Amino acid sequence: MKEIKGGVCAAKGFKAGGVHCGIRKSRDKRDLALIFSEKKAACAAVYTTNLVKGAPLTVTKEHIADGYAQAVICNSGNANTCNADGIEIAEKMCDLLAKEIGIDAKDVVVASTGVIGQPLDITPMAEKMPELVKELSVDGSENATEGIMTTDTVQKTLAVEFELSGKTCRIGGIAKGSGMIHPNMATMLVFITTDVAIAPDMLQKALSSDIANTFNMVSVDGDTSTNDMVTVLANGMAENNLIDKEGEDFDTFMKALNTVTVGLCRMIAGDGEGATKLLECKVSHGKTLDIAKTVAKSVITSSLLKAAMFGADANWGRVLCAIGYSGADVDVNKIDVAFQSSKGKIDVCKNGAGVEFSEEIAKEILLEKEIDILVDLNDGEFDSVAWGCDLTYDYVKINGDYRT
C-alpha cells in the first residue's frame, strides 16, 4: 500500500470541484463542493446519533437506500438544520445538480455544514450550479475540500493505492472537521471515494465497522454535531473481482479504508478549533475493548487535561481523574501513565501513584506538536486509541462569536 495524491479524485472515474457562491456573505472562500463519479457507484454512509439531525441527512438516507449514488453536493456556511423548509431545500440542491449534470436526483448525496437554525437560501447555489459542474475536474479535490471547510485551517485529505485480485485500486478521502466534534456512530463530514468493485452491503459493513475505532474515537470539544456524516462511493472502475463477501479481498479493502480514515482522524483532531497540538491517547491492556475505548475517549475529552496540554504541563493527575470518572471498570491502583512525543517518553505515574520525574524533560516533550498520552491499565488484553487536541484561547475566541 502506498500513499498517493489526488484526494477524492485519486480513484479512477472521479472528478471534483468547488465554487464560491456566497452562502455566508462575510467569507470569500469556496462554499459549494461537488464530487462526481463517471459510473454509478455503490454507496455507504453513517450518520450522527444526535436526535436533532440536519435535513440533508434525511434526504441522503432516502437517496442511498438502494445502495447506490453517483454524486455528492455539499455546501458550507449553513447547516440547513432546524429550518422549517430544510428538507425542501436539500431536495432542491439535489434536483439542481441532477438536472445540470444529467443524472437522477435520487443518486445524489447531499450534505451541509455551518450555522444551525438559519434558513438556507437556494438562490446563490442555483446560480452557481452550471459553473460548478463546468469546473469539475480530475484535479478538483482541493477545490472541493475548500468548499466543505468552515473554521478548518488546513485541508484534510489522504489517498492510498493498493492491489486487489491483480488490479491496482485506489481509495481517497476529504474531511471537514474543526468544532462540534465528538462523534457518536458517525462524524463530521467525510467523503471517501474508491474505484474498488464492492457490493453495497459489504461497503456498508466495512464502513460501519471501521468508524467504531476511527471517527468515533475523535473529540475536539465534546459536542456531537447535528450534521455528522461519512460516506463512501465505490464505482468499481478498478475492475477487481467484485467483493461480495468477507475474505482476503475484503480484509485488504478494510486495511486501505482504515489507512485513509485514521489519517483523516489525526488531521481532524490536530486541526480542531483553536488547536495547537494533536493529542493521541493510547490505552493498553484493558479488561475489555469497551473499557479501553471509554478510558481513551474520556481522557481525550477532559477540558482540564486539554488545557494542561496547551500549557505543556505534565499534570498527569488530570489523566487519572478523567479515567476515574469515565465510568469504565478499572483498577486505579494498576494504572501507569506516560507522556511521549518525538522528543522522547517520560513515565509520570506507576500503579496509580506519582513517580518522581524531571519537569524540565517533561516540558520539552510536551512542547511538541504531537503528544501521545500512554495509559497502561495492566488489566487485560484490549487496546484503544482516541484522538483529540488541546484547549486554547483561540477555541474560545472562535466560538465566542461564530455567527458574525
Add this chain to the structure above:
Amino acid sequence: MKEIKGGVCAAKGFKAGGVHCGIRKSRDKRDLALIFSEKKAACAAVYTTNLVKGAPLTVTKEHIADGYAQAVICNSGNANTCNADGIEIAEKMCDLLAKEIGIDAKDVVVASTGVIGQPLDITPMAEKMPELVKELSVDGSENATEGIMTTDTVQKTLAVEFELSGKTCRIGGIAKGSGMIHPNMATMLVFITTDVAIAPDMLQKALSSDIANTFNMVSVDGDTSTNDMVTVLANGMAENNLIDKEGEDFDTFMKALNTVTVGLCRMIAGDGEGATKLLECKVSHGKTLDIAKTVAKSVITSSLLKAAMFGADANWGRVLCAIGYSGADVDVNKIDVAFQSSKGKIDVCKNGAGVEFSEEIAKEILLEKEIDILVDLNDGEFDSVAWGCDLTYDYVKINGDYRT
C-alpha cells in the same frame, strides 16, 4: 426563613478559623481551615463517584461511619490524591487536630483540595496546628472559607434562620468551587453546619435527596473531581424536638438546607474558573424528571454554548444540538428555547425551528452577568434546573499551567 450572616458559624455552638501554613509556596493565602462544634454533632456526607478518590475521603468515610463528628479539618493547595502515603497523611491531620483540641481523632472530618499526585507534607500543618486551634472563633467563617479556596475568586457562603418546634434554628455553609466541577453524586468541597437536632440517618437522608437537584446539577468544565465532598454537621444546640422521622419538621429542615445549597450552587457556578457569567438552564415540561435533568445538564455542559454565552451570541442552535445529543428521549419538534436576564426575555426557537428575533435585543439580554436559558420540552410535567458558567480565555489560562 431569613438570610443571616456568619457562614459556618451562624449556627449555635460552631467556631471556625483558617491559617496560612505554606502548602503551596507560591501562594500567600490561608490554606488550612478548621470548623469545630462545641458538642459532638450528627454528621452526614456525600462523596464523588470518581473511582480515583482522594485519601481524605476514605478516612472521613471511616470516621463518620457511626453518624457523628465534631470537627472538620481541610487544607487547600494539595488534594492528597494518588499519593502512596495519602491515607497515612490524612490520618495524621486528624490526629494532630484531635490532640491539640482534645477530641477523638475518629470525630474529625478531613478534606483536601488542590493538585493531584504530589506528596502532601505534614510538617507545615503540624507546625501551625496550635495557631489554628487558638484562632478558632465564632467570627471565623471567613478565614475558614479562605482556607479552602483554590482558584476561587470570591468567598462562597450562605446562612439562613428558620423555626422548628418553636425554636430558632440556623443552617449555614461554605463552599470551594472553581474548576474540575461536574459533580456526580456529590461535589466540590461544601461544609454545612446547623444547630438543628436531627438523627444522623435523617440528616443523611436530607442531604442525599437534596444534592440530586442541587450540587449534582452544577457543571463548570465537565470534569468530576476526585475530592468532591459535601458534609453537614448538626449539633442539636437549637434544642428543637429531635427530627427522627419524616414529617413537617423534616420538610422545614429540607427547605432550609435547600436554600443554602441552591445559593452555594449558584455561587460555585458563577465563580467557575475564568467565568464571567452565571448560566442557569431551566428545563420545563419534560416527560420524566430524568429527561428534564439530562437536558438541563447537557445544555449547561456544552463547550460550544458556553463559549457563545461568553460572546453574548444568541446561538440557540447549540442549545438544540446539546439537547439532541444528551441521550434524553425528547421530541425535538416540540422544543421552545428562550434567553432571559434582568434585561428581559427573548424567544429564539419554537417547535424546534428558529423564529425571527432582534439580534440587538438578544445581545443586550446576553451581555448581563446572569443568564437563564429557558428550554420548554412541551412534553410532560417535570422541571429541572442546572447551573454553569461561560467558557472564557481565563479558563484556558488558569488551567494551561495550574501547577506552577
